[in-house]
Amino acid sequence: MTATAAPLDLLLLPTWLVPVEPAGVVLKEHGLGIRDGCIAFIGPRDAALKLAAREVRELPGMLLSPGLVNAHGHAAMTLFRGLADDLPLMTWLEKHIWPAEAKWVDEAFVRDGTNLAIAEQIKGGITCFSDMYFYPKVASDCVHNSGMRAQIALPILDFPIPGASSADEAIRQGIELFGDLKHHPRIKITFGPHAPYTVCDANLEKIRVIAEELDAVIHMHVHETAFEVQQAVEQTGERPLARLARLGLLGPRFQAVHMTQISEDDLALLVESNTSVIHCPESNLKLASGFCPVERLWQAGVNVAIGTDGAASNNDLDLLGETRTAAMLAKAVAGSATALDAHRALRMATLNGARAMGLDSQIGSLEVGKAADIVAFDLSGLAQQPIYDPVSQLIYATGRDCVKHLWVAGKPLLDDRQLTRMDEQQLTATAIAWGQRISGHSE
Structure with missing residues (x-):
């Protein structure tokens, strides 16, 4: 060369x-x-x-x-790290996380939590991350100032969320932010319908049309638990992935996060559509959500990337540790010690993540x-x-x-373990202050 x-x-x-x-x-x-x-x-x-x-x-x-590519997370949720541990997913969400978000999440929360997440990820070898959280413009500003690279997924749900009173408002904000940042060298805006059980067909169809017009990626939690799939089948007679296929969402621009439940029909849909799967093993393990069959997907030709999920359900943003867990778990799930060897695991944490984000021509390998x-x-x-x-x-x-x-x-963000553009002591102090407020111990 x-x-x-x-x-x-x-x-x-x-x-x-x-x-x-x-x-x-x-x-x-x-x-x-x-x-x-x-x-x-x-x-x-x-x-x-x-x-x-x-x-x-x-x-x-x-x-x-x-650099490692963290293909799924909720950056600002670092400020909820350890808030509600050892609970099943829906209890965790409905009884603890959603109420806490309603009470605490504002622009300041997102700014401080995202900066904390960025610093933690830089120190862990991550150069690019995917974020799906409220006030995405604030998160984008944090990424811009930090020098890091990111995919920012605009969260869209059928009910009001912090920063958007409706799905239509969230979509409008997404289109505006996409236009503002479409030429940014390090930030890619995508659309993030939360999950099949929180977004109706009409809103999913709107998102599909807009994503096609803008050539934007769609990032979505899909088949995170067996309960999610079972409930959908009982209510509609259709598995969530099949519904997304029917609505035309699956494809090379679609990122299906979690996918712990995969039937033969699901696998065929993923392969035929060239949909990427984002594997979050530690969050799935901690919430007892199930096991994504990574080796089965890989052997079928599905692009599998890896994400930490948010620090509220992991509880860290350690992608190297996540990759080790993924490699170990893949062997146990496949019943084979040769499943997901070390070199493929590293590829999953780098080039596969870049490919899922549509950034593989720019990052993910040293070329x-x-x-x-x-x-x-x-x-x-x-x-x-x-x-x-x-x-x-x-x-x-x-x-x-x-x-x-x-x-x-080419710009140094970490030099000899020291952050070059962020104040670690200040970030720590700010996080401690938020913890005291949220736990009710502040004076």
Whole structure:
């Protein structure tokens, strides 16, 4: 791979470089050059050192990979972390989360909760995340200021939500925000009908038409629990995924989040429509929602990405840990130790997420011409030794505390574990203050 004569802005020299594409490749003693926010060079270390570069960073003992892509979450819900644990989904939602949202969620809540989520995700190696929460313009402003990349899904429900008195108002706001940000280099606006049981056919059809006109993605919770599917069948005689197919929503621009319940007919619909599935194993485990059959989907050719879900039901935004859980769970569900190996798990947390968002031409793998969204994991610690396969060590033996550096579009957002554009102490203090208010202990 070659670079032009213009000097590189930054040359990175890690011990290992894992491009993700081609699949299964680990490059040792290679360099990666960045120019104008994009990857301009990947090649052997000797060739890299002959290039002119304004800055050279030696990264001994480190693995360079594409930044992690968190394909589903509710960023501002970091401020509800641990508020209502150990409860089933509908009890958790109806008795605790929805009332708390009605009482507390406003623009300030979303701003402070989203900033907390962004900082946590940067420190965990995430360069791009999907957010589906109220006051999406506020969240977009947070993303813009942070330097991070995100997909912002406009939440749409049949009843009033914070910031929108009706589904029509939420849709109008979405169209306006889409227009305002359609040329933003790091923010992609999408439509987020909450779930089949909270959005009627008429509103889903409106969303489909608008998404087609704008070439926008649709992001939706689907088949999260067996109860959801059973209730739909009892009431309408139709499984939720089949209903979405009938309404014309499924397709390469549709992201089906959770999908713990998949029949043979469901699988055929996913394959035929080229719909992406977003797997959130830890939230599903904690809420006892069920198990997404990841290996079965993968072998059928379905694009499966991974998300943390919100911190209120996980309770962290640790995508590296989530990926480890996904790999372990896939083996148990498939009854096969070869299911979702480490290299495929990393692909699920990077390129598959980018593909689900329609961003795979820009991010998700380390390739010349793509955006320099990159994370450096430090594998030099005692708990990572000895190293036979650095990708296996990353997935099975490494925690997010090993994230050392992170760049989005070539700009450093984390340098030697320190946030470069956000004040960690202030974020912590603000979160503590919200916790005291919400728990009723503030003076």
